[in-house]
Amino acid sequence: MLFWKLISVSIRSQMQYSASFITLCLAHFLSTSVYILAIGVLFDRFHIVKGWTFYEVGLIYGIVHIGFGLAESFACGFERFSQMLIQGDFDRVLLQPINPLIQIAVHDIQLMRLSRSVQGGVVLAVSLSHFSFTLFSIHSLVIILSIIGTASFFYGLLVIQAAISFWTLESLEIMNITTYGGLQTGQYPMSFYDRPFRLIFTFLIPLACVAYYPIATLLHHESIPLWAAAIAPLSGIIFLFLACQLWHLGSRHYHSTGS
Amino acid sequence: MNGYLAILKIRMKALFQYRAAALAAIMNQLFWGILMTMIFRAFFSSTSTSHPISLSQSITFIWLSQALLQLLPWTIDKELESQVKNGNVAYELIRPLNLYTLWFVRSLAMRLVPTITRCLPIFLIAEWFFELQPPISWNAGALFCLSVIFAFFLSSAITTLVIISLFWTISGEGIQRLLPHFSLLLSGMTIPLPLFPQWMQPFLNIQPFRGIMDIPCRIYTGIIPEADVWIYIGFQLTWIVGLVLFGQWLMKRATRRFVIQGG
Numbered sequence: 173m174l175f176w177k178l179i180s181v182s183i184r185s186q187m188q189y190s191a192s193f194i195t196l197c198l199a200h201f202l203s204t205s206v207y208i209l210a211i212g213v214l215f216d217r218f219h220i221v222k223g224w225t226f227y228e229v230g231l232i233y234g235i236v237h238i239g240f241g242l243a244e245s246f247a248c249g250f251e252r253f254s255q256m257l258i259q260g261d262f263d264r265v266l267l268q269p270i271n272p273l274i275q276i277a278v279h280d281i282q283l284m285r286l287s288r289s290v291q292g293g294v295v296l297a298v299s300l301s302h303f304s305f306t307l308f309s310i311h312s313l314v315i316i317l318s319i320i321g322t323a324s325f326f327y328g329l330l331v332i333q334a335a336i337s338f339w340t341l342e343s344l345e346i347m348n349i350t351t352y353g354g355l356q357t358g359q360y361p362m363s364f365y366d367r368p369f370r371l372i373f374t375f376l377i378p379l380a381c382v383a384y385y386p387i388a389t390l391l392h393h394e395s396i397p398l399w400a401a402a403i404a405p406l407s408g409i410i411f412l413f414l415a416c417q418l419w420h421l422g423s424r425h426y427h428s429t430g431s
Numbered sequence: 432m433n434g435y436l437a438i439l440k441i442r443m444k445a446l447f448q449y450r451a452a453a454l455a456a457i458m459n460q461l462f463w464g465i466l467m468t469m470i471f472r473a474f475f476s477s478t479s480t481s482h483p484i485s486l487s488q489s490i491t492f493i494w495l496s497q498a499l500l501q502l503l504p505w506t507i508d509k510e511l512e513s514q515v516k517n518g519n520v521a522y523e524l525i526r527p528l529n530l531y532t533l534w535f536v537r538s539l540a541m542r543l544v545p546t547i548t549r550c551l552p553i554f555l556i557a558e559w560f561f562e563l564q565p566p567i568s569w570n571a572g573a574l575f576c577l578s579v580i581f582a583f584f585l586s587s588a589i590t591t592l593v594i595i596s597l598f599w600t601i602s603g604e605g606i607q608r609l610l611p612h613f614s615l616l617l618s619g620m621t622i623p624l625p626l627f628p629q630w631m632q633p634f635l636n637i638q639p640f641r642g643i644m645d646i647p648c649r650i651y652t653g654i655i656p657e658a659d660v661w662i663y664i665g666f667q668l669t670w671i672v673g674l675v676l677f678g679q680w681l682m683k684r685a686t687r688r689f690v691i692q693g694g
Contacts, residue, residue: 192604199605203612210621216628217482218474349462357466364473365466 174270178278186283193284201287204241207359208233208295224361227302228391234296235315235383236358239322241289247327249279253334263428272423273416276334305390314386314402321382321405322358328408328415329354329377335415338422354379361388378407434528435536442540453548456501460553464497464561483625484654487564492623492648494563498553501545502582502643503618504589505611508534508541515597524686531591531682535675538590542583567653574660575651581667582643588674589614589639595678598685619645625654639674642667 186193211233215226244251253276256262265275296315305311333347354377362370362384374380381404388394389401396404468490475486484492511534514520523530557563566572593606615621617640624635624645635641646663649655655663 195605196608199608203609206612206616206621210616213622213627214474217626218478221474221477349459353459353462353466356463360470360473365469369465369469 182281196284197287201291204288204291227299230295230299231387233359234292235318237292238289240326240355242323243326245285247330248282249276250330250334254337317405318386321408324412325382325408328412331415335419335422338425382408439536439540443544460497467493488652490562491564494557495648496620498550503614504586507594511594531679535591538587566651578647584671585642592678595681618643639670
């Protein structure tokens with residue numbers, strides 16, 4: 173299929189500079205590890221926070237970083253989409269007989285950024301070893317769904333960021349609040365935050381639904397039925413779907429800058 | 432000297448043009464400040480033992496960090512980077528200016544402008560609405576400002592060093608990727624340094640990044656008593672002088688043996 177061909181081309185081109193690739197992977201792994209280090213420092217001093225231990229927070233942190241890493245590796249095209257519009261490269265995309273959304277998605281795949289997911293995976297694995305979850309159980313299913321939901325959610329945010337640039341190219345920096353701010357917010361349990369903030373991140377931006385509620389339910393921090401916790405991550409996929417719709421709406425708005 | 436001042440002025444004028452970006456950044460920083468305040472309140476709410484700094488001091492640390500975020504040596508001048516990469520640095524060498532000082536001044540402008548445009552609004556909003564405490568005394572406030580000025584120089588010295596390192600690594604993407612995260616952590620912007628475990632303190636106390644944020648914050652909140660402030664400002668100065676001398680030496684070595692690629 174053409175989609176996989178485009179992906180494999182992208183991957184092979186990055187592997188041409190293997191030394192640079194490995195250095196970047198290592199650098200990205202180390203720099204994203206800074207955040208678990210910071211959380212570790214705080215827990216080393218405060219031990220238990222609002223009933224949460226370090227390893228319990230580690231579960232959420234791990235899932236959020238795996239998801240964010242997946243999204244940021246495969247959504248670079250959307251992240252840089254405003255540049256594409258400014259330079260008029262989007263016209264070329266529209267001329268090709270493939271869904272433009274897919275073209276942008278495979279336009280720039282940065283495997284190096286997956287090292288954030290690896291980092292999150294290490295944290296998740298270490299945290300999991302402190303719980304007696306069995307491998308084939310509802311627990312693993314919830315965690316896997318949660319990772320899928322989180323990845324879709326962050327992917328959706330990046331698609332929205334791209335979609336907005338159809339209307340305005342100004343102050344896209346503000347979107348960092350939702351992407352990197354979302355990452356920072358999602359690292360900690362939602363119960364740490366004030367109520368209005370929590371409501372925004374549950375109903376308006378479903379960040380709490382993809383990682384916090386499922387995990388908090390598994391750990392008995394929230395009294396939600398297990399089945400509800402298991403399907404909560406689906407909201408991430410719905411969010412991604414709506415984001416794509418917004419993008420399509422925007423692309424119908426598009427007038428070339430011409431050059 | 433006049434030449435360098437002129438460059439500083441021109442760069443600052445150019446950088447002041449990005450007002451929309453400044454507004455977005457202010458919103459961004461306010462969000463982070465509010466978020467971090469909630470997180471620290473959660474952490475402090477579950478503890479009864481005493482800690483090296485109190486909750487209200489931590490919140491002050493957070494807001495000062497947000498206001499002065501752009502002071503951090505986390506990015507390098509893209510133009511200088513491409514000069515090294517595409518060989519245009521050769522033209523720079525022809526100029527009757529010291530290349531190190533030129534780069535240092537440019538880095539300084541790059542730090543000064545975003546900080547100046549962003550710090551005051553954030554500072555005022557945080558003071559009115561979000562529990563940023565005023566400095567412990569007028570003296571502490573004045574010494575804080577002095578210490579921040581040195582922090583600018585320290586930060587620029589580090590930035591310049593990173594640009595010089597590009598002579599050896601060409602792409603330097605590894606360092607550039609690590610720099611923002613580690614300078615955030617080591618300067619005490621992510622977590623105030625006093626809250627780190629005891630066994631890390633000897634290392635944290637001597638590394639240069641603490642001179643950028645941790646020392647000004649400690650002066651502001653009065654954790655460093657007024658009588659001792661000069662020791663800490665001396666610490667900043669020592670690192671500035673050390674890094675500048677090291678940078679100049681490195682620059683001399685680099686320009687003696689480098690090969691311009693392309694023609």
